[in-house]
Amino acid sequence: MNAIIAAQPRDFLHGRAAAQARPRVSIIVPTYREAENVAPTVAAIERALGDIAWEIIFVDDDSPDGTVAAVRSLGERDGRVRVIRRVGRRGLAGAVIEGMMASAADIVAVIDADLQHDEALLPKMLGAIETGNADLVIATRYAQSGDAQGGFSTLRRNASTLATRVSNLLLKTNVSDPMSGFFMIRRDAIDGIAPNLATGGFKLLLDILASAPESLKIVEMPYQFRPRQLGTSKLDALVIADFLGLLLSKLSGNTISPRFFLFALVGATGLVVHLATLRSVLTTTHIPFNAAQFIAALVAMTSNFFLNNALTFRDRRLTGSAVFKGLLTFYLVCSIGTLANVGVAELIYLRDASWWRAGIAGAVMAAVFNYAVSSMLTWRK
Numbered sequence: 001m002n003a004i005i006a007a008q009p010r011d012f013l014h015g016r017a018a019a020q021a022r023p024r025v026s027i028i029v030p031t032y033r034e035a036e037n038v039a040p041t042v043a044a045i046e047r048a049l050g051d052i053a054w055e056i057i058f059v060d061d062d063s064p065d066g067t068v069a070a071v072r073s074l075g076e077r078d079g080r081v082r083v084i085r086r087v088g089r090r091g092l093a094g095a096v097i098e099g100m101m102a103s104a105a106d107i108v109a110v111i112d113a114d115l116q117h118d119e120a121l122l123p124k125m126l127g128a129i130e131t132g133n134a135d136l137v138i139a140t141r142y143a144q145s146g147d148a149q150g151g152f153s154t155l156r157r158n159a160s161t162l163a164t165r166v167s168n169l170l171l172k173t174n175v176s177d178p179m180s181g182f183f184m185i186r187r188d189a190i191d192g193i194a195p196n197l198a199t200g201g202f203k204l205l206l207d208i209l210a211s212a213p214e215s216l217k218i219v220e221m222p223y224q225f226r227p228r229q230l231g232t233s234k235l236d237a238l239v240i241a242d243f244l245g246l247l248l249s250k251l252s253g254n255t256i257s258p259r260f261f262l263f264a265l266v267g268a269t270g271l272v273v274h275l276a277t278l279r280s281v282l283t284t285t286h287i288p289f290n291a292a293q294f295i296a297a298l299v300a301m302t303s304n305f306f307l308n309n310a311l312t313f314r315d316r317r318l319t320g321s322a323v324f325k326g327l328l329t330f331y332l333v334c335s336i337g338t339l340a341n342v343g344v345a346e347l348i349y350l351r352d353a354s355w356w357r358a359g360i361a362g363a364v365m366a367a368v369f370n371y372a373v374s375s376m377l378t379w380r381k
């Protein structure tokens with residue numbers, strides 16, 4: 001018995017523990033529906049890193065296609081590969097942040113799971129950080145010899161170039177690919193700012209650049225962005241709306257949250273819905289104006305509710321029977337908001353006699369009120 005216990009630690013050292021020396025770099029791979037890409041991605045990274053000690057942390061948002069199982073079965077054979085399965089949450093940036101916080105190495109890299117990023121660059125990126133030449137290395141699709149052509153459609157390339165220009169302008173950064181999903185950074189540069197980073201959408205690097213101190217040493221390395229072979233891209237309208245929210249929020253010096261901008265955006269669509277409904281009710285029925293106005297308001301509020309539930313508050317999305325209760329509280333909040341709108345506008349109109357200044361003040365008042373109260377009442381945390 002004693003002999004067995006005494007023998008154990010030594011076996012450990014000579015067996016797995018010796019093989020699993022502390023990694024020099026942790027590779028974070030965010031995934032959503034990438035089951036078929038998991039094995040090729042690990043193989044590519046392993047080949048690229050050679051004898052550099054590494055670990056790979058997949059962070060999956062509970063994909064329904066078996067991505068987690070795919071990583072686990074690889075992990076059974078190779079302890080350097082593991083997966084964090086997040087449940088009830090979606091968001092690329094948040095997934096990456098969680099992976100970084102769970103890493104064993106002092107240096108962390110982020111790379112997509114679809115082989116669009118060139119993993120062969122990893123050793124060079126690591127070298128730049130380990131020698132102290134960089135705190136952050138951005139693999140960029142645009143710098144001199146970098147080539148984004150392969151992996152992008154024309155539309156996507158133009159949109160991407162525009163987004164890059166706008167970001168650099170607003171955030172006063174001047175890196176050539178601030179939206180890159182492929183970069184490496186010293187973890188201690190992330191630790192402090194992690195709680196302040198936005199968890200939704202695709203703009204983690206942008207957010208890091210905006211929050212990092214000026215002393216952060218940044219190096220860019222160009223590479224060829226490859227076309228996706230398997231699976232589909234998850235960059236959609238929601239991701240773009242989210243990105244606009246972040247830019248506007250940064251523009252306001254962080255005083256206004258990205259969520260509020262989404263709420264205001266939805267509010268603006270509500271106005272369009274309201275007017276369109278009013279017009280069609282008035283032209284197709286003989287209902288009096290007041291009643292038509294009431295119907296239009298109800299339709300607009302309902303549409304706002306569902307858009308906000310899907311977009312603005314998607315991380316607190318109401319489902320099942322909670323939807324009905326949520327809708328009722330939202331009607332209540334908006335009705336009081338409308339009273340506030342009319343009241344404020346009238347007050348200002350009496351003092352100022354400018355109808356448009358009064359109108360804008362009323363609308364802003366209602367937006368702020370509806371946002372503040374519905375985020376406490378309808379979509380409370």
Ligand code: GDD
Pocket residue numbers: 029030031032033034059060061090091092095111112113114116160179180181182202203232233234235
């Ligand atoms: N955990 C998690 N949660 N992972 C996600 C999510 C999510 O909600 N959405 C996307 N991913 C994963 C994908 O599975 C993939 O590994 C990686 O994040 C990038 O997603 P893609 O859907 O392949 O994005 P893309 O190729 O269209 O976008 C590329 O360009 C963007 C900027 O233009 C990527 O390089 C992005 O990283 C980059 O920000």
Ligand code: MN
Pocket residue numbers: 112114116228233
């Ligand atoms: Mn991709």
